[in-house]
Amino acid sequence: MTEIVWITGASSGIGRALALNLAAAGKRVVASARRADALEALAREAGGSISVLPLDTTDAAACENAVAWIEAEMGPLALAILNAGTHVPTPASEFAVAPVRRLVETNLMGTVNCLAPALAAMRQRKHGHIALVASVAGYGGLPTASAYGATKAALINMCESLKPECEALGVKLQLVSPGFVRTPLTDKNPFPMPFLMDAADAAAEIARGLASDKFEIVFPRRFAIMLKVLNMLPYGLYFRLVRRATGT
Numbered sequence: 001m002t003e004i005v006w007i008t009g010a011s012s013g014i015g016r017a018l019a020l021n022l023a024a025a026g027k028r029v030v031a032s033a034r035r036a037d038a039l040e041a042l043a044r045e046a047g048g049s050i051s052v053l054p055l056d057t058t059d060a061a062a063c064e065n066a067v068a069w070i071e072a073e074m075g076p077l078a079l080a081i082l083n084a085g086t087h088v089p090t091p092a093s094e095f096a097v098a099p100v101r102r103l104v105e106t107n108l109m110g111t112v113n114c115l116a117p118a119l120a121a122m123r124q125r126k127h128g129h130i131a132l133v134a135s136v137a138g139y140g141g142l143p144t145a146s147a148y149g150a151t152k153a154a155l156i157n158m159c160e161s162l163k164p165e166c167e168a169l170g171v172k173l174q175l176v177s178p179g180f181v182r183t184p185l186t187d188k189n190p191f192p193m194p195f196l197m198d199a200a201d202a203a204a205e206i207a208r209g210l211a212s213d214k215f216e217i218v219f220p221r222r223f224a225i226m227l228k229v230l231n232m233l234p235y236g237l238y239f240r241l242v243r244r245a246t247g248t
C-alpha cells in the first residue's frame, strides 16, 4: 500500500521541496499550509501524487479535523512531518509581547496542535512515524532570535522527552535540525548565512534521514557541530564568540 505522508508548511521552502521529493519517491503526500493557491500549484507540479489540505496550524480544532480527514479519506497516516513555522526577529531594542506570542503560537503550539492528533492516531494502532522540524537555532540563544530560538529549543526538548515513550508506543519520532536553508524565511535575513543550502538539498537530507534510525536529522553537519561545541563552552567564552561572529 502507498504510504500516506502529511507535511505541514508545504506551500514554500523546505516543506514544498520535501513534498516534491517524497512524491517523486512514490509516497502519497498530503500538503498543508494556509495558502491554498500555493498548495494547488504544488499539486499541479507533482502531477497527481500530492493532495491539498489547507490548514492554519494555530487552530487546534482544524488540526484535529485534518488528521481525521486524512485517516478517513486517504488511509492510515504513516508519516507526519510537522514543518510549518515562521521567523520574526525579536531584537532587544524592540522586544515586545506580540511577536513572541506569534512565534510561540505558530512554531510551538502550531506543531503541538498537529502532533497531538497525529500521535493519538498512531498510538492507537501502535505504528507510525513523526518528524518535528526544529532548528540549530534552538541549541542556544543567538542575537535577534530570542523568540524564534526559544520556540525551537522548546521543540527540541519536547521531542527528546517524547522519544523514548513514543518508541515504547510503537511510534518513531525524529527531530529535524536544519542550519541555514535558502527559502522565503531566510531571504529576509540581512546578515551573511554560513553554509547556506538550497531547499532541494535540504529536502534530500531530510528524506535520507527519515529512512534512517537516527533521532536527529541535522545538516549541514559542519555548521551543526560548530554550534553544538559552541553551546558546550562556558558562558563567558560563548558570549565572546557569539558577539564576534554576529557583530553584536
Ligand SMILES: NC(=O)c1ccc[n+]([C@@H]2O[C@H](COP(=O)([O-])OP(=O)(O)OC[C@H]3O[C@@H](n4cnc5c(N)ncnc54)[C@H](OP(=O)(O)O)[C@@H]3O)[C@@H](O)[C@H]2O)c1
Binding pocket: 008, 009, 010, 011, 012, 013, 014, 015, 032, 033, 034, 035, 036, 038, 055, 056, 057, 058, 083, 084, 085, 086, 106, 110, 133, 134, 135, 136, 177, 178, 179, 180, 181, 182, 183, 184, 185, 186
Ligand atoms: N530556512 C532555514 O534556514 C531554516 C532553518 C532551520 C529551521 N527552519 C524551519 O523549517 C521550517 C520551514 O521553514 P522554511 O525556511 O521552509 O520557511 P518558509 O518558506 O517561510 O515556509 C514556511 C511554511 O510554513 C507555513 N506556515 C507558516 N505559518 C503557518 C500556519 N499558521 N499554519 C500553517 N502553515 C503555516 C507557510 O505556509 P503559509 O504561509 O501558506 O501558511 C510555509 O509553507 C520552519 O519550521 C523553520 O523554522 C528553517
